[in-house]
Amino acid sequence: MSALFEIHDLTVDVPLESGFMGMFKMAQPKLNILAGISLHIGAGETLGIVGESGSGKTTLALAMLGLAATSGGDMHFDGAPLGNRASFIALRQKTAMMFQDPVASLSPRMSVGALLYEPFIIHGKRVANRRAKVTALLEQVGLPPEITSRFPHELSGGQARRVCVARALALNPKLVVADEPTAGLDVSVQGEVLNLMGALKAELGLSVLIISHNLAMLRHVTDRVAVLYLGRLVEVGATDAVFTNPRHPYTASLIAAEPQPDPRKRRHDLALKGEIPSLFLRPKGCEFHTRCPHAQPMCQTTAPELRTLGEGQVRCHFAETLKLNKRSEHYGMEN
Amino acid sequence: MSLPLLEISDLKVNYHSDDGLIEALRGVSLTVKAGEVVGIVGESGCGKSTLVSALNALLAPNAEIAGGTVALNGRDILRRSAAEQRALRGAEIAMVFQDSMTAFSPVLSIGAQLVDFQHNMPDANHREKLARAGEMLARVGIGDPAQCLRRYPHQLSGGMRQRAAMAAALLMSPQVLVADEPTTALDVTMEAQVLHLLRSLREEINGAILVVTHHLGVIGELCDRVYVMYAGQVVEDATVDALYHAPRHPYTRALINCDPAHLEHRSSNLPTIPGRPPSLVNPPKGCAFAPRCTLADANCHANPPPRVRISPTQTVLCHKVAI
Numbered sequence: 001m002s003a004l005f006e007i008h009d010l011t012v013d014v015p016l017e018s019g020f021m022g023m024f025k026m027a028q029p030k031l032n033i034l035a036g037i038s039l040h041i042g043a044g045e046t047l048g049i050v051g052e053s054g055s056g057k058t059t060l061a062l063a064m065l066g067l068a069a070t071s072g073g074d075m076h077f078d079g080a081p082l083g084n085r086a087s088f089i090a091l092r093q094k095t096a097m098m099f100q101d102p103v104a105s106l107s108p109r110m111s112v113g114a115l116l117y118e119p120f121i122i123h124g125k126r127v128a129n130r131r132a133k134v135t136a137l138l139e140q141v142g143l144p145p146e147i148t149s150r151f152p153h154e155l156s157g158g159q160a161r162r163v164c165v166a167r168a169l170a171l172n173p174k175l176v177v178a179d180e181p182t183a184g185l186d187v188s189v190q191g192e193v194l195n196l197m198g199a200l201k202a203e204l205g206l207s208v209l210i211i212s213h214n215l216a217m218l219r220h221v222t223d224r225v226a227v228l229y230l231g232r233l234v235e236v237g238a239t240d241a242v243f244t245n246p247r248h249p250y251t252a253s254l255i256a257a258e259p260q261p262d263p264r265k266r267r268h269d270l271a272l273k274g275e276i277p278s279l280f281l282r283p284k285g286c287e288f289h290t291r292c293p294h295a296q297p298m299c300q301t302t303a304p305e306l307r308t309l310g311e312g313q314v315r316c317h318f319a320e321t322l323k324l325n326k327r328s329e330h331y332g333m334e335n
Numbered sequence: 336m337s338l339p340l341l342e343i344s345d346l347k348v349n350y351h352s353d354d355g356l357i358e359a360l361r362g363v364s365l366t367v368k369a370g371e372v373v374g375i376v377g378e379s380g381c382g383k384s385t386l387v388s389a390l391n392a393l394l395a396p397n398a399e400i401a402g403g404t405v406a407l408n409g410r411d412i413l414r415r416s417a418a419e420q421r422a423l424r425g426a427e428i429a430m431v432f433q434d435s436m437t438a439f440s441p442v443l444s445i446g447a448q449l450v451d452f453q454h455n456m457p458d459a460n461h462r463e464k465l466a467r468a469g470e471m472l473a474r475v476g477i478g479d480p481a482q483c484l485r486r487y488p489h490q491l492s493g494g495m496r497q498r499a500a501m502a503a504a505l506l507m508s509p510q511v512l513v514a515d516e517p518t519t520a521l522d523v524t525m526e527a528q529v530l531h532l533l534r535s536l537r538e539e540i541n542g543a544i545l546v547v548t549h550h551l552g553v554i555g556e557l558c559d560r561v562y563v564m565y566a567g568q569v570v571e572d573a574t575v576d577a578l579y580h581a582p583r584h585p586y587t588r589a590l591i592n593c594d595p596a597h598l599e600h601r602s603s604n605l606p607t608i609p610g611r612p613p614s615l616v617n618p619p620k621g622c623a624f625a626p627r628c629t630l631a632d633a634n635c636h637a638n639p640p641p642r643v644r645i646s647p648t649q650t651v652l653c654h655k656v657a658i
Contacts, residue, residue, distance in 0.1 A: 052522040052523070052524055052525075053493065053522050156379075157379065184519075186378035186379055186549055187378070187549065187551070187590065187593040187594050187595075188378065188589070188590070188593045188607050188608040189378075189607075190593075190595075190605075191593050191595070191605035191606055191607035192607045194605055195604055195605055195607065198603050198604065213522050213523055214595075215523065216552075216594070216595040216596035217595050219595070219601060220595050220598065220601055220602055220603060220605060221603060221605075239601070240601060253524070254523055254524065257523045257524050257526070257527040258523055258527075258552065258596060259518075259526065259527070259530060259550070259552030259553050259555065259556045259596075260552055260555055260556065260596065261551040261552045261554075261555045261579065261591065261594050261596050261597050262555050262579050262580075262597075263555050263556075263558075263575040263576050263579055264576065264579075264580070265555075266555070266556055267527075267556075272524045272527065273528075275492055275494055275495075275524075275525070276524075
């Protein structure tokens with residue numbers, strides 16, 4: 001299998017401030033964020049990572065690029081192991097990250113031209129004709145060359161996103177990691193940015209990792225999706241299969257929770273009650289049992305493993321027998 | 336027929352800027368009856384926020400009201416004295432903002448702030464106000480109100496904070512509750528819960544709810560009637576069912592088609608609306624949507640479109656809608 005990026009059994013813990021106990025040189029307490037994450041991104045594939053806030057989506061992306069310390073597991077990019085600082089620096093020439101807030105991720109003191117040239121300086125690449133390179137990058141993302149002298153605050157949300165896309169593509173990466181690439185954009189602009197990313201992906205043969213909680217968007221632009229809950233993968237599968245036939249109750253609830261742009265499909269019951277539990281109070285057994293509408297006594301005591309089921313993977317004791325909503329079950333007609 | 340609770344007629348608001356006069360609202364009319372949930376939908380820059388500010392008499396200093404009225408129970412808000420306008424906010428019109436983190440002060444506990452919001456309450460002492468605050472938190476679905484009262488905003492999750500913000504807005508039993516992008520900052524699951532809450536509140540409060548958003552799903556789940564805004568004008572207003580199933584304005588249609596949630600089948604090429612909204616410094620003489628409209632002809636570009644009444648509950652601002 002030609003996986004571009006492989007993650008095997010990845011664990012991320014963050015040390016907690018030890019405070020009072022630290023004075024006695026006790027073992028440093030740790031908070032576990034991610035555990036047992038095994039994923040791969042194929043060449044030319046778009047993988048979506050979905051989950052609520054606090055599910056560890058962003059931490060996973062940061063860990064993949066060496067921006068968050070890992071405490072277990074291993075990762076490979078293009079067959080080469082990742083681990084030491086040098087390997088991640090090399091990795092970052094071939095991967096690019098698009099951060100959640102486009103304006104905040106662009107330095108307010110640099111013009112668009114300088115921002116687009118910055119990746120070349122950081123990685124010590126010489127460019128013969130700097131102006132031509134910047135113009136070419138802008139053209140690639142559909143921005144006019146006049147924009148070169150503008151500053152980030154002078155850009156609209158959609159333009160700032162495009163500049164981030166151009167910056168991500170500057171070094172001809174193989175993988176682009178996009179964290180909520182459409183958050184805060186109007187629907188019409190959202191479509192433009194996604195179409196642009198899709199077109200560039202096809203043209204340049206990129207792999208893309210999209211992190212989002214916008215399911216409607218992920219359904220259209222990803223090939224596979226991985227669902228995270230409290231730092232554990234609960235379901236991985238082909239996008240079509242996951243959306244039409246979710247196997248994990250959490251996935252089904254997320255899909256059902258999406259507001260429908262059609263008043264005739266209004267729902268009367270809540271798809272998912274309560275909030276994601278605190279990482280400090282990780283539930284025993286299946287981590288989702290506190291909110292799961294199908295929880296059985298066994299779920300409170302025994303943690304399910306992520307196992308292969310059909311084409312995908314799921315972490316649920318009852319995945320075979322559960323009759324999960326096929327979307328329509330959660331809806332009822334009003335009046 | 337009963338008088339509308341809130342009636343905005345032909346409201347025009349301009350902003351003075353370095354680039355010239357920005358015509359942010361160009362004759363917006365809107366009515367809200369008691370008990371209704373009305374949605375206002377539109378993209379960035381369409382004038383939604385200016386409209387909300389005008390409703391609260393909180394327009395920026397460089398704004399100028401060039402015409403029109405905002406009448407609450409038949410009395411104009413805009414031409415009241417500053418003291419009267421101040422008394423109005425919170426008590427008659429209450430707001431729920433998009434970002435609940437900045438809506439609360441970070442240095443005071445939720446309880447202290449909910450008590451402060453009741454400063455206009457006659458003859459109630461601090462303890463009674465705190466008790467009322469607790470009751471209101473319970474009503475918006477906070478499990479342990481006593482504990483929540485002692486907490487500071489940063490100690491609450493986004494969903495909890497948004498609930499607390501709604502409790503704050505409802506404390507003075509306002510007649511109009513304005514929710515500005517109430518779920519944009521929330522996850523899908525919290526969003527569903529907040530929508531559920533807003534829906535249950537409409538049965539409890541005897542006023543009206545005005546939901547301002549760019550999210551068509553939120554409108555679809557929540558509202559009875561919808562106003563679609565584009566470039567400072569209402570381009571279509573309709574019942575929510577008509578809007579989604581029989582939209583008449585080309586912009587409304589395009590907007591609905593753009594929503595990825597609307598597409599039944601998976602598509603990697605998402606529909607968009609080519610072009611940009613016009614600058615509102617010297618807005619176009621003709622239809623503002625004409626440059627992006629597939630149906631537009633010379634007449635659309637040259638002359639302002641008429642407001643065409645399709646049914647008693649639906650009007651469209653368009654040349655191309657034949658009756």
